[in-house]
Amino acid sequence: MDKTLNNKAWFLVAPVLVLVAFSAVVPLMTVVNYSVQDTFGNNQFFWAGLDWFDQMLHSERMWAALGRQAIFSAIILAIEVPLGIFVALNMPKKGFWASVCLVLMALPLLIPFNVVGTIWQIFGRVDIGLLGYALAKLGIGYNYTANAFDAWVTVVVMDVWHWTSLVALLAYAGLQSIPEAYYQAAKIDQASRWSVFRYIELPKMQGVLLIAVLLRFMDSFMIYTEPFVLTGGGPGNSTTFLSIDLVKMAIGQFDLGPAAAFSLMYFLVILAISWVFYTVMVNLDKAEGK
Amino acid sequence: MMRSPKQALVMTLYILFLMVPIYWLINMSLKTNTEILGSFTLWPRDLTLDNYRTILTDPSWYMGYVNSMIYVVENMVISIAVALPAAYAFSRYRFMGDKHLFFWLLTNRMAPPAVFALPFFQLYSSVGLFDTHIAVALAHCLFNVPLAVWILEGFMRGVPKEIDETAYIDGHSFGSFFVRIFMPLIASGIGVAAFFCFMFSWVELLLSRTLTSVNAKPIAAAMTRTVSASGMDWGVLAAAGVLTIIPGALVIYFVRNYIAKGFALGRV
Numbered sequence A: 001m002d003k004t005l006n007n008k009a010w011f012l013v014a015p016v017l018v019l020v021a022f023s024a025v026v027p028l029m030t031v032v033n034y035s036v037q038d039t040f041g042n043n044q045f046f047w048a049g050l051d052w053f054d055q056m057l058h059s060e061r062m063w064a065a066l067g068r069q070a071i072f073s074a075i076i077l078a079i080e081v082p083l084g085i086f087v088a089l090n091m092p093k094k095g096f097w098a099s100v101c102l103v104l105m106a107l108p109l110l111i112p113f114n115v116v117g118t119i120w121q122i123f124g125r126v127d128i129g130l131l132g133y134a135l136a137k138l139g140i141g142y143n144y145t146a147n148a149f150d151a152w153v154t155v156v157v158m159d160v161w162h163w164t165s166l167v168a169l170l171a172y173a174g175l176q177s178i179p180e181a182y183y184q185a186a187k188i189d190q191a192s193r194w195s196v197f198r199y200i201e202l203p204k205m206q207g208v209l210l211i212a213v214l215l216r217f218m219d220s221f222m223i224y225t226e227p228f229v230l231t232g233g234g235p236g237n238s239t240t241f242l243s244i245d246l247v248k249m250a251i252g253q254f255d256l257g258p259a260a261a262f263s264l265m266y267f268l269v270i271l272a273i274s275w276v277f278y279t280v281m282v283n284l285d286k287a288e289g290k
Numbered sequence B: 001m002m003r004s005p006k007q008a009l010v011m012t013l014y015i016l017f018l019m020v021p022i023y024w025l026i027n028m029s030l031k032t033n034t035e036i037l038g039s040f041t042l043w044p045r046d047l048t049l050d051n052y053r054t055i056l057t058d059p060s061w062y063m064g065y066v067n068s069m070i071y072v073v074e075n076m077v078i079s080i081a082v083a084l085p086a087a088y089a090f091s092r093y094r095f096m097g098d099k100h101l102f103f104w105l106l107t108n109r110m111a112p113p114a115v116f117a118l119p120f121f122q123l124y125s126s127v128g129l130f131d132t133h134i135a136v137a138l139a140h141c142l143f144n145v146p147l148a149v150w151i152l153e154g155f156m157r158g159v160p161k162e163i164d165e166t167a168y169i170d171g172h173s174f175g176s177f178f179v180r181i182f183m184p185l186i187a188s189g190i191g192v193a194a195f196f197c198f199m200f201s202w203v204e205l206l207l208s209r210t211l212t213s214v215n216a217k218p219i220a221a222a223m224t225r226t227v228s229a230s231g232m233d234w235g236v237l238a239a240a241g242v243l244t245i246i247p248g249a250l251v252i253y254f255v256r257n258y259i260a261k262g263f264a265l266g267r268v
Helices: A009-037 A051-057 A060-090 A094-111 A113-124 A130-137 A148-176 A180-188 A192-222 A225-230 A242-250 A256-289 B007-029 B033-038 B050-057 B059-092 B100-112 B115-125 B131-158 B161-169 B174-185 B187-203 B206-210 B219-226 B233-255 B258-262
Strands: A036-039 A046-047
Touching: A009 A036, A009 A256, A009 B059, A009 B100, A009 B115, A009 B131, A036 B258, A046 A060, A051 A256, A060 A148, A060 A192, A060 A242, A094 A148, A094 B007, A094 B233, A094 B258, A113 A130, A113 A148, A113 A225, A113 B007, A113 B219, A113 B233, A130 B007, A148 B007, A180 A192, A192 A256, A192 B100, A225 A242, A242 A256, A242 B100, A242 B115, A256 B100, A256 B115, B007 B233, B033 B233, B050 B059, B050 B233, B059 B100, B059 B131, B059 B174, B059 B187, B059 B219, B059 B233, B100 B131, B115 B131, B115 B206, B131 B187, B131 B206, B161 B174, B187 B206, B187 B233, B206 B219, B219 B233
Parallel strands: none
Antiparallel strands: A036 A046
């Protein structure tokens, strides 16, 4: 759509600007402020320059957390995106069962994060949980509180359980927008199931899938509550992701300087990656508009 | 395309995978603690509603739900109210710095709440809003306002501009056009945006826990109480969990016809 140039539109944006400035810029400045200062208590602050950034860049703890985080996000995307598409392709198109599927699939998305953690904490326990009990009966030694690998599997399965529906619902929305005529044309051409997917469905889902990848990347990279409730970051540090480590540092140990420097770098990493996704998305929108 | 048995099987398996953990939670909430810890049963042998009774009769429990509801609704109203005009501006006009502003708004959706927890605590303490519902509502605006703007902009783009122009020719002022003509047109978009604000505000814990202590304590934070000296009170914990799922389920039921489009942020 052609948009008119009108700088008065700023007045319409002003409320959002004021609100977000209050709830984002002010706190972010506090973080910047801490990141360049040191304190010995009594609210006395000293200029520390970029020391904290330097320290954090050489901190093994941070690199380890970043590594775990990157692996986690990669696994999550690699499982949830294909699985989500697969589920969407198998969903009923309309009618009663489509509504039932939609409602049931959206249900995990509306469960508070800590309750998700609690559900899996209970579900995975060997003594009282169905999953843990069943695995124990099958003779598989499974204990997510003691074994790092088991803890990882549980956290990943929990996230798949929690968020795959989001990808599926997005892909489903994309599929819904394909006119029936496309499928009929494909049938006349005797196209295989795979080429229908590759040349009709996938291109049509491109836009929404990018949104899905963007949302899943951002949220898995910021994940805090669910693993915190489930494993508390343990056993050891094996499931301590970036946010968990950050909260430990800032609120647990009150190391404000390093935590602030850590926060800013954390934010920048997310920002950089998201910017790439966003640019691709905007270009795609433009290409579709023409 | 025809529905085949294979498709039905895939969906059944997937839905089962989603429902079994939830079933287990409901199952536990209906058992007594002795049964939970004493024997392993697939369904409650000794059906009891005591766990629910504990929650619904103890103000320190049920006030958690009330508090959560209050700040979620406040957040929904604030987010939609400020996002509506902004989304209109983004969908209809070009103006100085519009693209940068839009991306900057989105970056707030990307900000890890963990980064903001401590600064928020200090900010709201210093202005005397700590432990109030409005503090949590405002804090959740951080990620809900950008999202609402994004969704509403997507829906507004689908409304032809000629409608605006016709309304102005008919003598409508901007305000009367927006409220009487434009808002009814994007009503489903507003519903979806409100749904998402509800969803993300309802499920968030880190910020709401950091910003409250007693008076505005959300239910999610109250659930940590079940760890006591005598061990975990699993039954009550499960019952509290089940009760947090119910509002979400109700809301989904009401917006079920718009869910698919809504999740695509109006961009289909």
